[in-house]
Amino acid sequence: MATVNPPTIDRIFAEAPVMAILRGMPLDRSVELATLAWDLGIECVEVPVQSRTAAEVLAAVVKAGAERGRPVGAGTVTTPQRLAWAVSAGAAFTVAPGFDAGVARASLDAGLPHLPGVATATEVQAARALGLDWLKAFPAGVLGPDWFRAMRGPFPEVPFVATGGIDASNAAAFLAAGAKVVAVGSALEDPDQLRRLADLLKH
Template sequence: MSFDRVFAKAPVMAILRGMPLARSVELADRAWDLGIECVEVPVQDEEAAAVLAAVVAAGAERGKPVGAGTVTTAERLAWAVSAGAAFTVAPGLDTEVARASLAAGLPHLPGVATATDVQTARAMGLDWLKAFPASVLGPDWFRAMRGPVPEVPFVATGGIDASNAAAYLAAGAKVVAVGSALEDPGQLRALAALLAP
């Protein structure tokens, strides 16, 4: 599994953070039905790790990739591996966690916010990077980064919803990741509209 493949069909990722197991599976199914292929479940505690495992199982039935988010420690990486996650995501760039994830066979998507972060991550062989927090960085950050590193695909994460996602994609983000906005039941459908040709 590579991020090129994970994000090949749609420029939107749904982040199911802090939701009960049944609700998480329900939202994942709805996202997949709407053409949003990629789902992330943050694993900030053991309960969330169980939710991840359930969503991974649901995704496996449909051939959909599910990643583990907020993987910032060896313990959380172990939960991700145990649950069968397809990839890991982190809010920042921790080289030890990134290397351990790659060693476990899981592509890692680290958070970056500076050119130094980008260069460090790329030097480690990390191809896709998560720009976080995107709402603080703003669309101009993506335009600026296209100058020195046009080859780097960024996932805009943090403060993204259906009202501003298109602006980030237009500015150069390859994918937008939407989390807390999914509490609004209309968000998934509105985000799916971005997939229309």
């Protein structure tokens, strides 16, 4: 069943401009890293659901988050099946690498805020027309900080989450360029990344 009164994307990202993406990690390690992130003040965690096993990891992280009042999102939600896994696991929101109006509507109908991936002005407009406020810029590492500066001209009201190719060494540059949130995934294989990213919250 869908999350009851799920938090809005605004509320999810209100506390910190960093999101940890726990992709392809074992269940115990995912819970461990999520807990470390929360301890360091990184409120938002996403677990991609690219397989049934990953959906089980999501459910475990959701359970750990519930004990601390922390929302956990389901990432790479690109199909109805993955959306069903997200709903079943109790995810608070869904994330996708691209913009698919059908998936976005289905997620909203399930009561879950949706964060679609965009890389062009056309995709930004299409997502906004569907009523999606927050958008994920992907792959941010390829788009570069200048993409965010350029998008601030026509879309100054759009909050973007920079995702893909972000780590502690370049996160501040994307935030300075206009990204509201930076999402860090594969870089978290380095255990020191979360602590370095948490330092961003102090500035």
